[in-house]
Amino acid sequence: GATLGVLGGGQLGRMFAHAAQAMGYFTAVLDADADSPAGRISHHHIRTAYDDPDGLAQLASLCDAVTTEFENVPAVALAALAGQCPVAPAARAVAVAQDRAQEKAHFVACGVPCAPHAVIETAEQLAAVPTSLLPGILKTARLGYDGKGQVRVQTAAELAAAWVQLGRVPCVLEQMLPLAFECSVIVARGHDGATVHLPVQRNLHRDGILAVTEVHEGNVPPALASQAVEAAISIANGLLYVGVLCVEFFVLQDGRLVVNEIAPRPHNSGHYSQNACDVSQFELQVRTMAGLPLVQPRLHSAAVMLNLLGDLWFTQGDTAQTPPWEAVLQLPGAHLHLYGKSAAKHGRKMGHLNITAATPEAARATALQAAALLGIAPF
Numbered sequence: 001g002a003t004l005g006v007l008g009g010g011q012l013g014r015m016f017a018h019a020a021q022a023m024g025y026f027t028a029v030l031d032a033d034a035d036s037p038a039g040r041i042s043h044h045h046i047r048t049a050y051d052d053p054d055g056l057a058q059l060a061s062l063c064d065a066v067t068t069e070f071e072n073v074p075a076v077a078l079a080a081l082a083g084q085c086p087v088a089p090a091a092r093a094v095a096v097a098q099d100r101a102q103e104k105a106h107f108v109a110c111g112v113p114c115a116p117h118a119v120i121e122t123a124e125q126l127a128a129v130p131t132s133l134l135p136g137i138l139k140t141a142r143l144g145y146d147g148k149g150q151v152r153v154q155t156a157a158e159l160a161a162a163w164v165q166l167g168r169v170p171c172v173l174e175q176m177l178p179l180a181f182e183c184s185v186i187v188a189r190g191h192d193g194a195t196v197h198l199p200v201q202r203n204l205h206r207d208g209i210l211a212v213t214e215v216h217e218g219n220v221p222p223a224l225a226s227q228a229v230e231a232a233i234s235i236a237n238g239l240l241y242v243g244v245l246c247v248e249f250f251v252l253q254d255g256r257l258v259v260n261e262i263a264p265r266p267h268n269s270g271h272y273s274q275n276a277c278d279v280s281q282f283e284l285q286v287r288t289m290a291g292l293p294l295v296q297p298r299l300h301s302a303a304v305m306l307n308l309l310g311d312l313w314f315t316q317g318d319t320a321q322t323p324p325w326e327a328v329l330q331l332p333g334a335h336l337h338l339y340g341k342s343a344a345k346h347g348r349k350m351g352h353l354n355i356t357a358a359t360p361e362a363a364r365a366t367a368l369q370a371a372a373l374l375g376i377a378p379f
């Protein structure tokens with residue numbers, strides 16, 4: 001049988017492997033962690049660093065195609081692999097997504113509005129930042145996720161201090177925008193350039209981490225939703241992207257749509273598709289890699305996704321306690337996904353709970369019950 005490979009052994013790789021295996025593929029994972037969520041359930045687990053040439057050669061020799069689940073996998077590793085087997089998305093597209101300065105330049109080139117911003121790589125650039133960008137958020141250009149590597153600044157003095165705090169690495173300062181809400185779109189683009197997408201999902205972040213995603217017809221006003229889908233497709237087309245791409249957006253209080261960032265892989269905000277759509281984001285990933293047909297997924301249920309962070313294991317104190325799954329699973333339409341991570345830690349993504357229902361009201365009511373049982377604040 002054919003084998004599909006993934007660089008990175010986290011939960012996204014694990015759910016990719018589930019989808020690939022369901023469709024009859026063998027899976028291979030490259031991740032140095034012997035206990036990685038994806039490595040543990042795959043047919044092959046290569047335990048080396050992402051940039052180890054021997055590990056990459058071994059992965060290539062095992063696989064008919066390779067993808068990545070880890071945003072910060074070195075683009076050079078992908079480029080090295082590409083000489084040995086088909087790789088999607090391409091190193092070039094991943095490199096753009098890995099660097100906020102390049103990412104913003106790509107948005108501008110595609111004609112998709114993004115936050116007013118300035119690239120800060122030198123003390124001179126820092127001194128020249130226009131005050132119109134303040135208050136703002138200083139973000140490291142590379143390696144940030146879940147709100148890490150970001151400092152909110154009010155004044156030029158705070159900005160200067162924040163740049164020092166972040167280690168004087170290349171950064172992007174973004175103007176702080178007045179958000180009404182956030183949404184995102186999952187696009188899949190095939191080798192032939194054909195695209196399909198999931199319905200636009202509405203996201204609630206807490207402390208810089210995705211907490212809740214809600215999806216149902218009309219949850220994002222239709223005109224905004226089609227604008228978001230169009231923007232996401234033009235961003236994917238501009239990268240000649242092959243694979244699954246998530247595009248995150250802000251909707252401002254005046255109703256304008258502004259792109260935030262992209263993730264070159266399935267995304268936490270698309271997890272609801274596992275239970276609420278007839279094709280999940282992970283099946284789309286398998287299809288793009290394997291050159292299988294892409295069909296437009298259909299949302300068949302209203303959905304709410306609750307992220308299950310490690311904090312929920314510590315609602316009783318400092319000793320980790322298993323959350324009350326039995327009570328949660330009594331609820332109609334509750335689908336529990338756990339990533340098989342060995343230890344719960346604060347802020348660590350341990351799993352998610354998808355709630356599906358026939359109506360948005362029912363999905364929300366059940367999700368609020370689940371949240372109350374788990375110690376998640378109401379939304």
Ligand code: ATP
Nearest residue numbers: 115137144145146147148174175176177205208261
């Ligand atoms: P992810 O885990 O999604 O990759 P990240 O660390 O890359 O997160 P961002 O998406 O850049 O972080 O920002 C995290 C959150 O901070 C956003 O979802 C939004 O709630 C808020 N935020 C970021 N930039 C701005 C901005 N310019 N104006 C207002 N809020 C912002």
Ligand code: MG
Nearest residue numbers: 144145146261
């Ligand atoms: Mg990000």
Ligand code: MG
Nearest residue numbers: 146248260261
């Ligand atoms: Mg983000």
